[in-house]
Amino acid sequence: MLKTALKPRWILALIFAMTIAAVFVLLSQWQFSRSQDSAPPPRSTTEQVKPLQEVFEPGVPMMATAADQMVSMEGRFLADTRVLVQTRLQGEREGLWVVSAFQVNQTNDDGAPAPPAVIPVVHGWVPDAQSAETVPETTGPATVEGRLLPTEAPVAQRPVPGQVPTLSVAELINVWDISAAYSGFVVSFNTVVDGQALAPEPPLEAVTVAPQPQETPVNWLNIFYAVEWFVFAGFAFFLWWRLVADDHRRRLEEDQDEQHEQDPLPTPPEANEVKT
Numbered sequence: 285m286l287k288t289a290l291k292p293r294w295i296l297a298l299i300f301a302m303t304i305a306a307v308f309v310l311l312s313q314w315q316f317s318r319s320q321d322s323a324p325p326p327r328s329t330t331e332q333v334k335p336l337q338e339v340f341e342p343g344v345p346m347m348a349t350a351a352d353q354m355v356s357m358e359g360r361f362l363a364d365t366r367v368l369v370q371t372r373l374q375g376e377r378e379g380l381w382v383v384s385a386f387q388v389n390q391t392n393d394d395g396a397p398a399p400p401a402v403i404p405v406v407h408g409w410v411p412d413a414q415s416a417e418t419v420p421e422t423t424g425p426a427t428v429e430g431r432l433l434p435t436e437a438p439v440a441q442r443p444v445p446g447q448v449p450t451l452s453v454a455e456l457i458n459v460w461d462i463s464a465a466y467s468g469f470v471v472s473f474n475t476v477v478d479g480q481a482l483a484p485e486p487p488l489e490a491v492t493v494a495p496q497p498q499e500t501p502v503n504w505l506n507i508f509y510a511v512e513w514f515v516f517a518g519f520a521f522f523l524w525w526r527l528v529a530d531d532h533r534r535r536l537e538e539d540q541d542e543q544h545e546q547d548p549l550p551t552p553p554e555a556n557e558v559k560t
Contacts, residue, residue, distance in 0.1 A: 294524075304520045312513035333354045334355055335357065336388060336470075343465070351433060351468075360423075369449075370447055381491065382410060383456075402460065408488040408490055415487035422482065424478065428470060428472050428476075429472070433470070
């Protein structure tokens with residue numbers, strides 16, 4: 285078999301298989317490197333209140349380094365934008381979040397005013413929609429401090445007036461009829477309107493969101509792809525070995541056929557004479 289493998293065509297085939305396998309191994313290593321997402325920033329960083337504009341920009345996806353950051357922002361709450369977000373847990377109780385649109389004051393790098401952008405702000409939690417009707421709507425100029433969180437995915441279901449199934453910015457910009465918005469929302473921990481801090485009053489309860497765990501998340505789908513590429517690399521060598529083995533077996537069969545053709549037919553033994 286070694287003699288067959290040393291044929292020029294099979295040596296070239298081996299080099300080709302090694303090249304293909306090397307590419308597959310590199311792809312496997314790349315998938316392994318992608319299997320670990322960016323670790324969240326340490327709590328010592330996320331718990332320091334920073335201006336929203338320094339952390340996040342409107343219209344761009346939120347990265348892990350920006351999520352959970354405590355931010356502050358100045359602007360105004362837009363009137364008639366309050367909505368209720370369904371299926372929100374407060375401990376073991378299910379209720380709704382009270383959310384409204386906050387128009388953030390924006391500035392350019394030179395300090396000049398920039399077009400404002402809107403971000404949803406969570407004011408608190410209520411047990412049901414009837415309780416939310418007794419909570420006064422927050423409007424006008426304000427300053428907000430809270431935790432920045434990424435937008436949720438929209439969910440298709442039968443609409444309920446004044447309510448949304450998830451806190452999806454893509455859905456809310458259609459409800460509010462706005463264009464410029466942040467792809468995230470802020471859970472308010474401290475809201476100041478006209479110089480006075482607004483504390484949640486019953487039935488409205490404050491929403492507490494703790495920082496996310498510090499473990500680096502693992503993407504198992506990327507790990508599966510990495511193992512798959514590694515298997516492909518091994519299959520390239522297996523395919524080469526199988527082709528060489530088939531060629532070797534075919535060569536042995538041809539040699540046996542040639543040998544049978546060259547050997548003379550055996551002479552049948554003479555029949556013994558019958559003695560009378």
